[in-house]
Amino acid sequence: MKAMLGLEVFCYADQQMLRREKELMDRIVPGLGTATYGDDCKAEVWVAEIVGFDPKYKYRRSFLRPRMDFSKANSKLSRGVMKWYVLESGRTYEVSQRTSWKHLHRYFCFVDVDGNIVKISKEEVDAWLNLLGNTD
Numbered sequence: 001m002k003a004m005l006g007l008e009v010f011c012y013a014d015q016q017m018l019r020r021e022k023e024l025m026d027r028i029v030p031g032l033g034t035a036t037y038g039d040d041c042k043a044e045v046w047v048a049e050i051v052g053f054d055p056k057y058k059y060r061r062s063f064l065r066p067r068m069d070f071s072k073a074n075s076k077l078s079r080g081v082m083k084w085y086v087l088e089s090g091r092t093y094e095v096s097q098r099t100s101w102k103h104l105h106r107y108f109c110f111v112d113v114d115g116n117i118v119k120i121s122k123e124e125v126d127a128w129l130n131l132l133g134n135t136d
Helices: 012-028 032-037 122-132
Strands: 002-009 046-054 058-063 067-069 081-088 092-098 104-111 117-120
Touching: 002 046, 002 092, 012 032, 046 081, 046 122, 081 104, 092 122, 104 122
Parallel strands: none
Antiparallel strands: 002 081, 046 058, 046 092, 067 081, 092 104, 104 117
16 A cells, blocks of 8 residues: 655745755865755655664665655745655655744654554664564
């Protein structure tokens, strides 16, 4: 079974402009863009499949590519831009979702047999990985 998960991207146009400026600065002087603007990817919304344990990051992840949807976006692209992800049953995912201008919510989930997205705890993810034999 598959399910679609839509995550809203806040201030999409501003993010793209800053990303381009950062990349340009990094081309001129490697590392200057990152030093100036920081790591803007931390504020992004994303979905990643959990594929095992990782000694450095806790989980090994495979980030899903979204399908962008601008159909409900406002004229400044500050609200309404959506990233759509296809989630499949039998897999576990971690989601980073913006809930307001200042807050991100991260959670784990899977797709049940009826195509519903079900949130689960970190402990359930660990138990599932241990059951599959995906240890450090």
